[in-house]
Every structure is written in structure tokens, then in C-alpha cells.
Amino acid sequence: MNRVGILLRVNGQSYEAFVEPRKLLSDVLREDLGLTGTHVGCEHGVCGACTVLVNGHPMRSCLMFAVQLEGAEITTIEAIAADGKYSALQQAFHEEHGLQCGFCTPGIILTFEAYLKQNPSPTEEQIRDVLSGNLCRCTGYQNIVKAIMKAAGTGAQSDGEVKK
Numbered sequence: 001m002n003r004v005g006i007l008l009r010v011n012g013q014s015y016e017a018f019v020e021p022r023k024l025l026s027d028v029l030r031e032d033l034g035l036t037g038t039h040v041g042c043e044h045g046v047c048g049a050c051t052v053l054v055n056g057h058p059m060r061s062c063l064m065f066a067v068q069l070e071g072a073e074i075t076t077i078e079a080i081a082a083d084g085k086y087s088a089l090q091q092a093f094h095e096e097h098g099l100q101c102g103f104c105t106p107g108i109i110l111t112f113e114a115y116l117k118q119n120p121s122p123t124e125e126q127i128r129d130v131l132s133g134n135l136c137r138c139t140g141y142q143n144i145v146k147a148i149m150k151a152a153g154t155g156a157q158s159d160g161e162v163k164k
């Protein structure tokens with residue numbers, strides 16, 4: 001299939017790529033731009049591992065063709081600690097052991113970086129509701145929820161107990 005030239009804005013930089021029109025954004029990010037922090041699990045919009053921000057909104061990069069994203073501002077996990085310092089959310093994941101294999105983590109971090117900007121003091125129920133779009137195979141979600149609550153300043157006030 002013929003390739004087309006596209007210009008993408010990712011993490012504040014412009015990238016030119018020549019890709020097949022049917023190539024997914026997730027594959028272009030990983031294979032053409034070398035941004036492998038975006039993970040690919042299910043490839044059909046279910047697991048949330050491939051989540052990136054498009055104009056500040058969490059989107060599944062496995063459900064979009066890269067050619068659709070010209071003119072958009074895309075943010076991947078690589079930009080979140082771009083200055084060499086964890087974001088508050090990343091730091092909380094570290095402190096609360098919110099990851100094991102880390103496969104789901106970039107998608108969750110990006111989902112909640114955006115969510116906490118709009119909803120800085122969510123309840124545990126709200127966090128779990130938003131988190132339901134991101135599947136984790138390892139952690140049982142307990143520490144992920146604790147980490148998000150901590151980053152939001154709503155967690156770990158008492159005994160750190162988070163209900164199942």
C-alpha cells in the first residue's frame with residue numbers, strides 16, 4: 001500500500017513520518033517515532049494500555065489512524081517526567097507500589113493526569129469508575145487506587161485502607 005507523509009505533534013515536538021494510511025497511531029508512535037512507552041495490549045480498544053492524550057484528552061491510540069491526528073497535540077508517557085522528575089502521580093505510584101510489570105501503567109498515568117486536572121479531589125468510587133477503562137493483570141488495583149488517592153491528596157489520611 002502507498003505511504004503518505006504526515007506531520008505529527010508529539011510531546012511538543014514535530015515529527016514527519018511516511019506511513020500507510022491504515023497504520024494505527026499506537027504503531028506509528030512505537031515503530032516510526034520510537035516512543036515505546038505507549039503499550040499495546042488488546043489492539044481493539046478494551047485494555048487502555050495504549051492511552052495517550054490528544055489535545056489533553058485520554059484516547060486509545062489503537063483505535064485511531066495516525067493520519068487522523070495531523071494538527072493535534074499528542075502527549076505520551078515520555079513527556080510526563082520529561083524534566084527528569086516524576087509527576088506527583090508517578091511519585092505516588094512509586095511510593096504506593098502501584099505497579100508490578102508496568103504494562104498497564106503508562107495508560108493509567110495518562111488517564112489520571114488528565115482526570116485529576118479536571119477533578120482534583122475525586123472520591124474512591126469516582127477513581128474506580130474511571131479506572132474501569134484500564135485493565136491491570138497484576139496488581140488487583142488496590143495500590144493503584146491508593147496511589148491515585150495519594151496524588152489527589154484524598155488518600156492515606158487514615159490507615160491507608162482502600163476498600164475492595
Ligand code: FES
Pocket residue numbers: 039040041042043044045046047048049050051060061062063
Ligand atoms: S491496546 Fe488499545 S485499548 Fe488495548
Ligand code: FES
Pocket residue numbers: 098099100101102103104105135136137138139
Ligand atoms: S502492573 Fe502489570 S498489568 Fe498492571
